[in-house]
Amino acid sequence: MDWSIHHVNIPAIDVRKTAAFLADIVGLPRGTWDYPPAEQMGKVGHDDDHIALFGTENRGIHVVKPIPTFARDNGFIHNPTVGGHFAITVPDIQAVMRRLDEAGIVYSDAGVYAMKGVHQIYVYDPSMNVIEINQIVA
Template identity: 50%
Template sequence: MTWSIHHVNLPAPDVRASARFYTEILGLTEGTWVFPPAGEVGQISADPARLTVFPCPAAAEGANAGLHLIRPEPEFARKNGLDHNPSIGGHVAIQVPDLDAVIARLTAAGIPFSFAPTYAIPRMRHVYVYDPAMNLLEINEIVR
């Protein structure tokens, strides 16, 4: 199966201080988070003090590809109907062309996962799962 890295999500208790580091010290350019249309947006803050993106022009297809900084939010999973909390501890997001195939393999193996339809990134479905070392992964797919 082909895949690519869509984004890396890092927790940042002070998102603005971290954003200054990435802009002023590393020279990255901060972008603007692109949200799904109304009605598809989950319980996610649009406040740049809570969430920001540093787009990577060479990153995988899709809005918000690149580096994400998010303020850890203990209630994030509950508010979005997930068992896994992507705002805490960081995660890498792997983009695949067939999320249903991944879901079928996870289900067949008895591996618990959280499915999230479009809620944070336009036209993207997500699965959150722990690997054997307990690293949180996001597996996602662009919905065409």
């Protein structure tokens, strides 16, 4: 299998509460977010009230507080902070984008903007769920 689930994004009204539940009740160790260099950084709005990571190398579970302006802030069509999403890592994101283009399906090409060495795009599946597709590029 040349693809994998990279992370699951869980929306949380209270990130600290959900993070405490996952850490203290479920027993998951907290992770540390790996950011890209400043010149690649998007407007992610990260702080302890907006993001918690469980996993390593940004893989695992992302607990996220919805940011209503996130799509506008970053020039996206999709807002990945609202409603949650899962992220699929593929070996060739350019091939996926070509197929999306050919099918006339709009997507937000975020490039590397939130996670070190990860090229991310967002798209709606046919049921209007936001899906993230990414490729490890470094």
